[in-house]
Amino acid sequence: MRPEDLxxxxxxxxxxxxxxxxxxxLRPVDRALVTHxxxxxxxxxxxxxxxxxxxxxxxxxxxGEEFCRSRQPSPYGERQKVGDxxxxxxxxxxxxxxxxxxxxxxxxRAVVSGDYKRAPDPTCAPFEVVPCDLFVTExxxxxxxxxxxxxxxxxxxxxxxxxxxxxxxxxxGAYSLGKAQRLMLLLRQAGWDEPIHLHGAMxxxxxxxxxxxxxxxxxxxxxxxxxxxxxxxxxxxPPSALRELWARKFPDPVAVAASGxxxxxxxxxxxGVELPLVVSDHADWDELRRTIVDTGAGEIWVTHGEEDALxxxxxxxxxxxxxxxxxxxxxxxxxxxxxxxDAPSS
Amino acid sequence: xxxxxxxxxxxxYEPRRNAKIRLIADYFRETPDPERGWALAALTGxxxxxxxxxxxxxxxxxxxxxxxLFDLSYDFVGDLAETVALMWPGEPRANRTPPLSEIVDGLxxxxxxxxxxxxxxxxxxLDETGRWALLKLITGSLRIGASARLAKTAVAALxxxxxxxxxxxxxxxxxxxxxxxxxxxxxxxxxxxxEDPAPFRPPMLAHPLEDANFRAFDPKEFAAEWKWDGxxxxxxxxxxxxxxxxxxxxxxxxxxxxxxxxxxxxxxxxDGAIDGELLILREGRVQTFNVLQQRLNRKSxxxxxxxxxxxxxxxYDLLFEGGEDLRExxxxxxxxxxxxxxxxxxxxxxDISPLVAFDDWDGLAAARLDPASAGAGDDAAAVEGLMVxxxxxxxxxxxxxxxxxxxxxxxxxxxxxxxxAQRGHGRRxxxxxxxxxxxxxxxxxxxxxxxxxxxxxxxxxxxxxxLDRFVRRNTTNRFGPVREVVHTEDQGLVLEIAFExxxxxxxxxxxxxxxxxxxxxxxxxxxxxxxxxxxxxxxLIAEREIA
Numbered sequence: 001m002r003p004e005d006l007x008x009x010x011x012x013x014x015x016x017x018x019x020x021x022x023x024x025x026l027r028p029v030d031r032a033l034v035t036h037x038x039x040x041x042x043x044x045x046x047x048x049x050x051x052x053x054x055x056x057x058x059x060x061x062x063x064g065e066e067f068c069r070s071r072q073p074s075p076y077g078e079r080q081k082v083g084d085x086x087x088x089x090x091x092x093x094x095x096x097x098x099x100x101x102x103x104x105x106x107x108x109r110a111v112v113s114g115d116y117k118r119a120p121d122p123t124c125a126p127f128e129v130v131p132c133d134l135f136v137t138e139x140x141x142x143x144x145x146x147x148x149x150x151x152x153x154x155x156x157x158x159x160x161x162x163x164x165x166x167x168x169x170x171x172x173g174a175y176s177l178g179k180a181q182r183l184m185l186l187l188r189q190a191g192w193d194e195p196i197h198l199h200g201a202m203x204x205x206x207x208x209x210x211x212x213x214x215x216x217x218x219x220x221x222x223x224x225x226x227x228x229x230x231x232x233x234x235x236x237x238p239p240s241a242l243r244e245l246w247a248r249k250f251p252d253p254v255a256v257a258a259s260g261x262x263x264x265x266x267x268x269x270x271x272g273v274e275l276p277l278v279v280s281d282h283a284d285w286d287e288l289r290r291t292i293v294d295t296g297a298g299e300i301w302v303t304h305g306e307e308d309a310l311x312x313x314x315x316x317x318x319x320x321x322x323x324x325x326x327x328x329x330x331x332x333x334x335x336x337x338x339x340x341x342d343a344p345s346s
Numbered sequence: 347x348x349x350x351x352x353x354x355x356x357x358x359y360e361p362r363r364n365a366k367i368r369l370i371a372d373y374f375r376e377t378p379d380p381e382r383g384w385a386l387a388a389l390t391g392x393x394x395x396x397x398x399x400x401x402x403x404x405x406x407x408x409x410x411x412x413x414x415l416f417d418l419s420y421d422f423v424g425d426l427a428e429t430v431a432l433m434w435p436g437e438p439r440a441n442r443t444p445p446l447s448e449i450v451d452g453l454x455x456x457x458x459x460x461x462x463x464x465x466x467x468x469x470x471x472l473d474e475t476g477r478w479a480l481l482k483l484i485t486g487s488l489r490i491g492a493s494a495r496l497a498k499t500a501v502a503a504l505x506x507x508x509x510x511x512x513x514x515x516x517x518x519x520x521x522x523x524x525x526x527x528x529x530x531x532x533x534x535x536x537x538x539x540x541e542d543p544a545p546f547r548p549p550m551l552a553h554p555l556e557d558a559n560f561r562a563f564d565p566k567e568f569a570a571e572w573k574w575d576g577x578x579x580x581x582x583x584x585x586x587x588x589x590x591x592x593x594x595x596x597x598x599x600x601x602x603x604x605x606x607x608x609x610x611x612x613x614x615x616x617d618g619a620i621d622g623e624l625l626i627l628r629e630g631r632v633q634t635f636n637v638l639q640q641r642l643n644r645k646s647x648x649x650x651x652x653x654x655x656x657x658x659x660x661x662y663d664l665l666f667e668g669g670e671d672l673r674e675x676x677x678x679x680x681x682x683x684x685x686x687x688x689x690x691x692x693x694x695x696x697d698i699s700p701l702v703a704f705d706d707w708d709g710l711a712a713a714r715l716d717p718a719s720a721g722a723g724d725d726a727a728a729v730e731g732l733m734v735x736x737x738x739x740x741x742x743x744x745x746x747x748x749x750x751x752x753x754x755x756x757x758x759x760x761x762x763x764x765x766x767a768q769r770g771h772g773r774r775x776x777x778x779x780x781x782x783x784x785x786x787x788x789x790x791x792x793x794x795x796x797x798x799x800x801x802x803x804x805x806x807x808x809x810x811x812x813l814d815r816f817v818r819r820n821t822t823n824r825f826g827p828v829r830e831v832v833h834t835e836d837q838g839l840v841l842e843i844a845f846e847x848x849x850x851x852x853x854x855x856x857x858x859x860x861x862x863x864x865x866x867x868x869x870x871x872x873x874x875x876x877x878x879x880x881x882x883x884x885x886l887i888a889e890r891e892i893a
Contacts, residue, residue: 144411145419145432263432264423265358266775270807274359309418316412327819 383523424775
């Protein structure tokens with residue numbers, strides 16, 4: 001058999017004929033397998049959705065209980081038959097509930113990674129290597145310039161700045177699902193015991209995390225009238241809010257942002273960021289390459305991001321690889337945050 | 347080096363001018379001589395290294411990394427120094443971090459053959475920020491939003507009574523690492539002698555007239571002159587303490603551009619300072635900006651270049667005559683002095699920009715629409731509008747309100763179709779921000795799009811994000827870094843392009859070349875089939891040729 005018998009890239013997303021299901025479909029379909037809750041991968045309106053229980057809870061919190069007609073929760077590691085295919089979900093370490101999807105059919109194993117990272121993240125289960133024949137990988141940070149630093153050291157920069165400017169408010173632009181909660185826990189680990197203030201757009205997902213057992217400590221939703229009084233506070237908001245009128249009512253706000261893109265200086269300047277924190281929920285160049293090798297896959301498909309460099313590297317390493325050039329992924333922050341984590345991918 | 351790299355890093359993210367000055371001044375306070383002097387030299391662009399160039403950096407990175415991966419990374423990051431700093435596969439070693447002075451000395455004195463080895467050792471010893479700062483020094487363009495003027499202002503801030511202009515005046519007599527300068531501003535030493543006889547004086551700038559309700563003004567209180575489409579310059583010349591005549595040509599932002607214009611500088615035999623426009627004149631006729639740009643683009647100044655592109659200054663104003671500062675005088679007075687000055691000097695590279703006579707605002711509006719019949723004659727194509735100046739205006743540094751106005755021609759516009767996109771550099775790097783656009787022309791049975799130009803500004807950051815997304819989602823083909831974007835009769839994106847001029851060009855496939863094209867509106871609403879046709883551009887050229 002050929003890998004193309006199991007998976008076909010289509011304008012609606014990756015299609016699996018023997019399961020008659022789409023993975024992370026871009027348009028409503030009858031049966032969707034969803035890797036994680038970010039808006040570019042998990043869209044409302046599908047008839048049936050199979051995902052991890054956490055992802056289903058997150059989709060319900062974001063889109064309302066009516067986000068699909070029927071739900072099939074699939075806890076990590078459990079095999080379920082979809083058509084002729086055995087489907088199982090395995091931790092991807094990207095955000096809470098995020099999964100790689102393993103498809104087993106006629107002795108052939110394909111893994112669709114969704115988005116993933118290998119770096120430790122206290123808000124979600126750590127990435128698990130799933131050996132396979134075909135590995136379909138993301139490549140958001142698929143360039144050798146992307147090497148994510150230690151996130152604890154990045155958060156330390158924020159705390160240093162808070163110490164240096166106690167009279168100013170620190171507004172941290174971060175994507176509301178995953179990045180925000182990870183930052184909260186990183187801050188707690190670094191000893192920040194004060195309440196963390198949240199922009200309204202952050203509240204629903206943070207509550208969903210709490211309900212799923214992720215304790216981020218005390219958070220307070222920012223009330224409009226309270227803004228001028230928040231000197232010395234740390235406020236987490238969508239990146240786009242940094243440039244809005246909303247931000248100006250804080251005492252001499254410092255524009256902080258947390259994203260893997262901020263390793264490129266122009267990115268930070270384009271967003272008007274004064275204090276960039278390079279904290280990413282995606283695999284960096286080294287992690288992408290390590291993961292490809294770890295899976296033992298003989299064939300690599302690269303879905304979205306900087307495909308060209310990763311495909312080139314696979315070639316020089318003797319691995320068969322092709323770019324899928326799927327469009328539509330890489331805008332996790334769309335609507336909420338232009339210029340966020342995944343905005344410039346291909 | 348770490349402290350200097352940290353300063354550059356902070357500066358690159360700090361948007362506020364005053365905060366930048368504070369950061370630099372703090373650095374000068376905390377850093378001893380000569381280290382801080384070398385930093386000042388770096389910030390003011392006074393460091394030039396003969397052998398250390400971009401090519402050296404490229405050579406090193408090509409040895410250490412895969413060239414394809416380097417090219418893709420450079421295309422994304424858009425800055426050579428930053429790409430290499432981020433990609434450098436440095437192995438942590440117990441290397442000592444070299445101080446800035448050692449690096450500057452090493453770059454200046456190391457023999458060309460030994461330099462790669464030396465640079466590699468430094469790159470291995472430094473962290474990412476340190477590597478970035480070092481490579482920025484070598485490539486010579488810091489691009490951290492800190493001008494030479496800003497650095498000098500920070501030096502002045504070290505002293506109690508020193509103004510930035512005082513630093514500017516003593517500056518040309520000084521050499522890095524400027525120990526005498528720091529000693530003087532900190533009150534530990536004498537004011538450095540050797541005041542510059544040909545210093546830069548910050549120019550006076552104008553507001554757009556559209557912003558002012560000018561019809562309420564009394565036209566008699568104003569004078570008007572052509573706004574020439576060249577480069578605003580200041581020609582400053584005088585005699586130093588030892589009797590030597592010194593002449594310099596300054597850009598609007600205070601960069602010494604004398605080296606690029608030896609033909610002009612050697613003819614500045616006068617003693618004074620002229621504010622004017624740098625133009626190319628051939629047989630007395632002002633050439634378009636296109637022509638001037640061809641001279642500016644050449645790296646080496648050869649006799650052939652000088653003969654082909656003779657540079658010229660068209661004088662607007664006289665700031666100094668001999669040692670006398672005229673800037674407090676009203677414009678009308680300075681104008682008389684300028685007329686006499688230019689007549690007396692009878693200089694073949696300097697002439698005076700004529701005033702445009704008018705009785706009322708309607709008359710001036712007519713002159714703006716038709717410069718050829720209002721006195722500009724054959725040079726009308728090089729006029730980009732009018733300058734309107736209060737007759738009683740003193741020459742004030744900066745952009746004072748209510749004194750000078752610019753009244754530019756309305757730009758021409760064309761609705762074109764986006765055809766190709768490429769990632770930009772600098773501020774717009776990593777976004778698809780360079781757009782090739784085209785218009786329709788007949789082709790066999792139907793019609794086809796022919797590229798007519800490239801635009802890479804005119805949009806807001808939000809619009810850039812939308813355009814970038816459009817490009818990524820509608821890519822139909824890739825040619826290296828260039829993406830072909832869908833452009834058919836029923837699919838694609840129409841951009842309204844504004845431009846300042848248009849001319850025939852043999853170098854372009856379409857036969858036309860635009861001046862200063864930029865995206866003035868994104869026409870999400872407009873079907874591609876309704877974009878403009880090549881004939882309408884050709885008609886615009888024909889109209890201008892007749893005019």
